[in-house]
Amino acid sequence: MEQSGGPAGSGTTPNGTGPVDRPEPASASASEPAPGNRGTGTAEPAAAARIAEIRVRIDEIDRALIELWQERAALSREVGATRMASGGTRxxxxxxxxxxxxxxxxxxxxxxxxxxxxxxxxRGPL
Structure with missing residues (x-):
């Protein structure tokens, strides 16, 4: 722990005569990814690179699905509105x-x- 009075991060006591007592850094927890596998789940570089490539395509597909979902919903609402405006059922x-x-x-x-x-x-909830 740093003692008060010294500059933060100086590593010495306020009078500059010695090191500040600091706890040892905690080791990386099991839930933190190891360097090189941030978000891929593997430390193997070739596998991590392939996963990153695949994820680019997955993200493209997700964007297309979202766009298609929104378009489909709008068209469906239009069908319902047209049907009801002409005296049809909801x-x-x-x-x-x-x-x-x-x-x-x-x-x-x-x-x-x-x-x-x-x-x-x-159409919204029933």
């Missing part, structure tokens, strides 16, 4: 069932959950 359940089945067939149970989220984004 929802067409057969259309929602068709979408749910398409996603379930392609992606399984997670696809059903994804489709439910997509439908809710476009």
């Amino acid at each position: 929802l067409v359940l057969s259309r929602e069932q068709e979408i749910l089945e398409r996603f379930r067939a392609a992606l399984g149970a997670d696809g059903t959950q994804l489709a439910l989220l997509l439908l809710r984004a476009g």
Whole structure:
């Protein structure tokens, strides 16, 4: 611990005669990444580089998914507004069932959950 009166970080007592008693630095915790693997989970340089490359593509896909999600939701809202303005119903359940089945067939149970989220984004909660 630094003693009061000396400049911060000087490493000497206020009179400059000796070192300040300081605790030993704590070793890196297990949750901190080792140097060279910041955020990749590996210290192997080739693997870390490949992971970084893959993540660039993942980030591109995420941006596209977000953009498509927003576009789909806007189009779905437009369909609903157009249908209601012409005297139609707020929802067409057969259309929602068709979408749910398409996603379930392609992606399984997670696809059903994804489709439910997509439908809710476009029409709001039931």
